[in-house]
Amino acid sequence: MKDKDKTSQTLLLIDDDPNLILLVKDYLEFNGYRVLTANQGMEAIKILEEEIPDLIICDVMMPEMDGYTFVKEIREDSRFSWLPIIFLSAKGQSKDRIKGLTQGADVYMVKPFEPDELVAQVNSTLSQSNRLMANNFRKTDHTPKIRVPKSVGLTxxxxxxxxxxxxxxxxxxxxxxxxxxxxxxxxxxxxxxxxxxxxxxxxxxxxxxxxxxx
CATH class of the missing domain: 1.10.10.10 (Winged helix-like DNA-binding domain superfamily/Winged helix DNA-binding domain)
Incomplete structure (x- = not known):
């Protein structure tokens, strides 16, 4: 598995619209994130075999493997099941939102959306994910503790x-x-x-x- 940039949180952006990929990628990178991209689900799964991001942003309607199928596969794989996922979709009716959330997405956003709103959702979802992980670390006694030299001092x-x-x-x-x-x-x-x-x-x-x- 490849090493990722250690100082930035990494996002995987999946969408079959190359223009949206370029615009969203640039905006997220401007806001301090490292962004991997894929144009459909199968390509995204290949990327996940090489590197695990901190969060996935996924379109719903895509060729070969749509967002629902992709998320179903992710949620059934213990390596990736914990990853927070934001769905992007042009379908904005209540039934579509409900389906997206019940299929395993953490957030459902309707296209078109404001880039600032997406960044806010990414920030919020990552913060919530980190809080949950922190709570699990505190509760789980059998998790091996991180080993750091005792001489380490921070400014x-x-x-x-x-x-x-x-x-x-x-x-x-x-x-x-x-x-x-x-x-x-x-x-x-x-x-x-x-x-x-x-x-x-x-x-x-x-x-x-x-x-x-x-």
Whole structure:
């Protein structure tokens, strides 16, 4: 499995409209996310075999494998079943929303949508997902604890950054909260990963939560 950018949360965007892919990808990247893309479900499954994102944004109506079928397969695979999923669809009636949510999506958004609304939904869904994972870490005694050298020390700013990472904040959110640039946030996260020997933001969050640093 390929290493992903350790400092940014990764999204998988699936849609058969190349123009939408370009526009949404650019907007999400501008907001600090790393974005993988696929034009239909089968291609997305191949990507998942190589790399697991933090969240999936999926169109409903696609050739070969539609969004419903894709999500059904994801929810039945223990490797991916926990992934938060946002559905995008041109169908906006109540019955369509209900079907999308009952089929396994966490959020159902109707096209056309404002890019800012999508970013807000991504931020909110990731934060909720991180809170649930944090709660599970606290409740699960048999989960192996994250091992970090006892000599590791964090600067005051790193401590503030890592606390916000553990709460599910994106780099952009952290930047705005602390009044520093996104590049500085990424630098702090990268430094902390190097200090601790951890591999990604999820492990960093677990370390903070397990050691009650938040």
């Amino acid at each position: 005051p700013t790193e401590t503030k950054v890592v606390n916000l990472v553990a709460q599910g904040f994106s780099n952009r959110d952290i930047s705005e909260t602390l009044g520093i640039s996104q590049r500085t946030v990424e630098s702090h996260v990268s430094n902390m990963l190097n200090k601790t020997g951890l591999h990604n933001r999820t492990e960093l969050s677990r370390w903070v939560i397990e050691n009650e640093l938040v």
